[in-house]
Structure formats: C-alpha cells, structure tokens
Amino acid sequence: MSAREEILGKIYAQSEINHPGDFQGASEDFDFKAALEVVGARVLTAEALEIEFPGRRRYEKILDGLSLAEVEVLEIDGEFGVAENGAIWLTEEALPHRVAPFICQHLVINVSKIVPNMHAAYAELNKPNSSFGLFLAGPSKTADIEQSLVIGAHGARSLTVVIRA
Amino acid sequence: MLSHAEASEKFIADAERTDWHDETLWFVREKRDKVSKVLPEWEALREHASQIKDHTLANLGSYLQAFEEKAQANGIKVHWAADAAEHNAIVHQIIADQGSKILVKSKSMLTEECHLNDYLANKGIEVVDTDLGERIVQFRNEAPSHIVLPAIHLKKEDVGETFHQHLGTPKGNKDPQFLTEAARQHLRGHFLASEVAITGVNFAIAETGEFVVCTNEGNADMGAHLAKVHIACMGIEKIIPKREDLAVFLRLLARSATGQLITTYSSHFHKPREGQEMHIVLLDNGRTRQLADPKYKNSLKCIRCAACFNTCPVYRRSGGHSYHQPVAGPIGSILAPNIDKKANADLPFASTLCGSCSNVCPVKINIHEQLWFWRQDLMAAGLAPVSKTIGMKLMAFTLAHPAIYRIGGVFIRRFSGLLNTSLNPWYKQREMPEAPKESFQEWYKKR
Numbered sequence A: 001m002s003a004r005e006e007i008l009g010k011i012y013a014q015s016e017i018n019h020p021g022d023f024q025g026a027s028e029d030f031d032f033k034a035a036l037e038v039v040g041a042r043v044l045t046a047e048a049l050e051i052e053f054p055g056r057r058r059y060e061k062i063l064d065g066l067s068l069a070e071v072e073v074l075e076i077d078g079e080f081g082v083a084e085n086g087a088i089w090l091t092e093e094a095l096p097h098r099v100a101p102f103i104c105q106h107l108v109i110n111v112s113k114i115v116p117n118m119h120a121a122y123a124e125l126n127k128p129n130s131s132f133g134l135f136l137a138g139p140s141k142t143a144d145i146e147q148s149l150v151i152g153a154h155g156a157r158s159l160t161v162v163i164r165a
Numbered sequence B: 001m002l003s004h005a006e007a008s009e010k011f012i013a014d015a016e017r018t019d020w021h022d023e024t025l026w027f028v029r030e031k032r033d034k035v036s037k038v039l040p041e042w043e044a045l046r047e048h049a050s051q052i053k054d055h056t057l058a059n060l061g062s063y064l065q066a067f068e069e070k071a072q073a074n075g076i077k078v079h080w081a082a083d084a085a086e087h088n089a090i091v092h093q094i095i096a097d098q099g100s101k102i103l104v105k106s107k108s109m110l111t112e113e114c115h116l117n118d119y120l121a122n123k124g125i126e127v128v129d130t131d132l133g134e135r136i137v138q139f140r141n142e143a144p145s146h147i148v149l150p151a152i153h154l155k156k157e158d159v160g161e162t163f164h165q166h167l168g169t170p171k172g173n174k175d176p177q178f179l180t181e182a183a184r185q186h187l188r189g190h191f192l193a194s195e196v197a198i199t200g201v202n203f204a205i206a207e208t209g210e211f212v213v214c215t216n217e218g219n220a221d222m223g224a225h226l227a228k229v230h231i232a233c234m235g236i237e238k239i240i241p242k243r244e245d246l247a248v249f250l251r252l253l254a255r256s257a258t259g260q261l262i263t264t265y266s267s268h269f270h271k272p273r274e275g276q277e278m279h280i281v282l283l284d285n286g287r288t289r290q291l292a293d294p295k296y297k298n299s300l301k302c303i304r305c306a307a308c309f310n311t312c313p314v315y316r317r318s319g320g321h322s323y324h325q326p327v328a329g330p331i332g333s334i335l336a337p338n339i340d341k342k343a344n345a346d347l348p349f350a351s352t353l354c355g356s357c358s359n360v361c362p363v364k365i366n367i368h369e370q371l372w373f374w375r376q377d378l379m380a381a382g383l384a385p386v387s388k389t390i391g392m393k394l395m396a397f398t399l400a401h402p403a404i405y406r407i408g409g410v411f412i413r414r415f416s417g418l419l420n421t422s423l424n425p426w427y428k429q430r431e432m433p434e435a436p437k438e439s440f441q442e443w444y445k446k447r
Helices: A003-010 A032-038 A046-052 A118-125 B004-012 B015-037 B042-058 B060-073 B084-098 B109-113 B116-122 B132-139 B156-167 B176-193 B219-226 B243-258 B287-291 B297-301 B307-311 B313-318 B329-339 B356-360 B367-380 B386-400 B402-414 B440-446
Strands: A073-077 A080-082 A088-091 A106-111 A132-136 A158-163 B077-081 B102-105 B126-129 B196-199 B203-205 B210-215 B229-235 B265-269 B277-283
Touching: A003 B060, A003 B077, A003 B287, A032 A080, A032 A158, A046 A158, A080 A118, A088 A106, A088 A118, A118 B243, B004 B015, B004 B313, B015 B243, B015 B307, B015 B313, B042 B060, B042 B243, B042 B297, B060 B077, B060 B210, B060 B277, B077 B084, B084 B116, B084 B196, B084 B229, B084 B277, B102 B176, B102 B219, B109 B116, B109 B229, B116 B126, B126 B132, B132 B156, B132 B176, B156 B176, B176 B219, B196 B219, B203 B243, B210 B219, B210 B229, B210 B243, B219 B265, B287 B297, B287 B329, B297 B329, B297 B367, B307 B313, B307 B329, B307 B356, B329 B356, B329 B367, B356 B367, B367 B386, B386 B402
Parallel strands: A073 A106, A106 A158, B077 B277, B102 B126, B102 B196, B196 B229, B229 B277
Antiparallel strands: A080 A088, A088 A132, A132 B265, B203 B210, B210 B265
16 A cells, blocks of 8 residues: 555544634734834835945846856845735746845845735735745844844845835 | 653753753743734634644645645645655655755754654765754754754854864854854855755645745755755645635744744745756654544644743753654654654653643644643553652552551651652752641641
C-alpha cells in the first residue's frame, strides 16, 4: 500500500463541523504610513526619491535570477498596501524575477492603492491567482543574536515606499 | 539522555544566564500582548482561527486530496510520506536525481523532527541551514532551542566565538550587526550557488494548491527562487481550506510569535518558476494517530508561533534543550509523547499546569489540559518516573487509611526537620512550611 492510501485510510470521518465563514467585524482604522514605520520602511515623496536614489533602476523580465546579484537599488511597483501592517502585495507578473525584491541591496516600491486590513487584502487579490506572490513588510531583518534587531539579514537592506496618488 | 528535570538543573546552574533567558522571553511575550491588545477583534480572531482548524481537521482527508489535485494541476509534484524514514528517502531521491552534494534549507521544524540533516550527511550531502539562528546552532552542533528563536539560549559572546571559529570573524567581536553581516556574506555565496533549496511550509491552501512560507530574513525566498529544485516539506496538518482564511492566520501568527504586525515576507508559492522543479512532501509521522484521539486531536491545530514557549514559566527557566525534542515548550510536550511515549514520558510533567499556554494560544489549543491528560495516560501505562509512582501510591494508601494518616501526622509534626533534607526533592529549591503544633482534629477535640 502506498503512503498516500495508508495516510488517507487512517483519517477517520469526523463529526460534521462547519467552516465559520469569512471573518466579520475587522477594524479598518489603520494608518499605512505609521505601519510602514513600525516595520522599518521609509516613506519618501516622488521628489525626495529623485534626490535620494538617482541611480535606481527598473529591470525587464528575465529568466536568470542570478543576473540580478549585483543590483544596488531596484524600483518596482506594488499592487496595493495594507494599512494594518505595512505589507505590500507583490506579484511575479510585476517583477523582473521572483528573487528580485530579495537579491537587490536596496528596494524602492511604488504604491498607489491602500486597503485597510488583511481581510480586504485577500478580497482584493482573489482575482486570477499569480504563479507567485508575496506580502512584503519592510526590509529584511533578524533578531537571532540576543534579540538585537538587525536590518539586512539576507534580503534587501532597506525599503523605501513612495505612495503615489 | 538527560530527563527534563536533570537537564534543567544544569541550565539553571548559571543563574545569571537563566535570569537573562527568562526576562528576554518574557519581553517577547509582552510585545505579543501589546500588539494584540490594540486589535479589538483579537479574541474573535482566535476563536475564528480555532473554528477554521476544527473544521479542517474534521475534513482533513478531503482537503488533502483537494490540495493534491490543485497542486498537481499547478505543476507541483506531490509526495506522501508515512513516517520520517520515508520522508527522508523521498527528499534524498529528489536531490540525488539532481546530482547535488550541497543545498540550502530554511527553517523547518519538520525536517528537524525527521533528522533530515543527519540522514543526508550520511549520504554525503551537506545541508546549509540559512536562518541565522539555525546556522549558528548548526555550526555549534546543537539543536535549535526555540522554534522561532533557534539560538535564544546563546549570548552574543557565544555567537562571536562560533563565528570566529567557523567564519573567521575577529576574535572577541560580539557586535550583532557585524556578526549578522558576516553571516549575510557567507550565506549569500551558498544562495547563489545552490541548485536545490528546501523550505518548510506555514500554510497550504486546499482551494488553490498553493503554500505559504513566512520569514523575516528572506532566506526561504533567496534559496527557493534561485534553485533549480525547490522541495517544500510539510506536516499534513498545515492544510487550511481557503485563501481568505490566510487573512485570519497571518494576522495572528507574527503578532503571537514576536509581537510583529506581520512577518517581513509572506510568500505564496502557487506554481513553479519557469524551468524550475517544485516538490511538496506531505508527512504523517504519527499525526493521523493524534487525529484519531479526541483528547489530543486539538494539538494538530498548532501554527508553530511559540507564544506558549515565551509565556511558560518552566520553559523560560529551563531552556529549550531540556526538552530534548525539536519542538520544545508546552506544545512540544503534548506532541512528543505521541511520537514516542517512553522517551518523552518526562515532558508532560515539565509544567506547572498554570494554563498560561492555553491563554495565549492563537488557535485556542487546550494545551495545559492535554498535559494533564498525558500525565494520566503515562501513569496508567506505567511510564511515570519511579519516584512519582511510589510517592503517589504511598500518598493514596495513607489517605485511604485514617489510622495511618493520624500516626503519620503525629510523626511529621514531631520530626518535621526530617523533611528539610536533600532526600526530599521538594526541599531543594523550597523552604518547607513550619509544622503546626497540633492537628485540626486535636484542636477540635479540645473545644
């Protein structure tokens, strides 16, 4: 007998318990900019961005992620931001490569739409599924050495967000 | 192997370090309190998450099959493993087919449970753990002591010395920023060179056949997106029905774990990258046995946030290694006896049954009750420590025989000093109370 049949055979039918449905009554009063600050991201205006990162670049779609290994400042577009936690939804379709927001040294994301919370976020992204997508909240971080927060573990060392109307 | 009590005794021998460990974890617990209390719907979210998990476990067979079907349609290869040995053999075969001798792995307690690193090492394949904390303990030949903070038992001086030995950082440098940068450079080389990447799975969605991996460092993604082959290993209990359910779980997970609003990266793997091979290994390893037992079924709702570790007065003062299991703490103490009753018979006793674990659990597992259930089962199975068995029998006999109880009382009141010796395990860290001059009965008779 294969492991599949063995495992499924051991799962006995249980009494009926219904799915509770979608969550109701979630708070909506959140400030996206405040949340970005909490997760360690910086908010800049479009003008300030020009001064701060004149050398930033956008990249076309590529197949080889390794070719992005030397990228210093990458600019990409986020689909929307989530006000409750500062996360930004990114999809493979809008990225040069899946590894792009991780392998670059510094990341700039443009956001033009904000939803209040994670429930609204999933309602928003429940359109045809991307082959890969992620919520990204701030720069890469770790606190694995004595709980001291260090920014820039393996992914981008900084995240700058530009909120465009 | 040392029992929990024996290993704890060693841990607390360093009082200063024990206090630091205790306070640091309590600080994490307090961060959790702060971010959860600002959400008026926090308790409703916990209840909702608990109900989703109850529903999923009641329909686990059909959700697993739905997930398999969708994942396969998405181009992901799905494997089933009945136990750790089968899991390891499957993973090894995939790596052997690729012909790799070295690979990167992000945090996965399931691969710890299966002792995958040792298994692959014996086959001549090196696993590079890429989570910073896990890399530190891997260098030191230790196991993670906490499922979210793997190196929480170490001080920065320890890490500095470890990195000096393995990465050539200057001796005596203990600056977390500097040491993290050294690890970043070291592991980046491995990310860029690895053809195979192994990750864990936080959630797998039956409706879409995708799986979600959460990290703060970005190590799972750095590995998976650059490798030709991505192997994701998951327990069968990680399934949830729908994408919308993720909203509930992602709101709870990081807030409960570290007091963050959300992990830095919550990656949704739906289809392999163009030209990439993607595998999922579904592991049972005793989970179906747990599912079939109404007393312990709920433990499968766990989302591995470790909030119960951080709040536990025993864990905070005994350290993760004292639990001698990949998953320590209160939740580990109810999971481990299911896998090996005899080897883990000490763990359900490593608790005060105060119930703090159940109070912070984001999916409302009745952890302290299950610890108590396990104690009863282990006593009935004759697996409790001899000292406890004899003590309990003596106590039961005494309480059942009033004459002996009275004589015993007189004896203890007269010679109470006898209890204040090292022969009495309760005396070790406690002051015994003063014995009263007379018993209640004696006092009552005099009235």
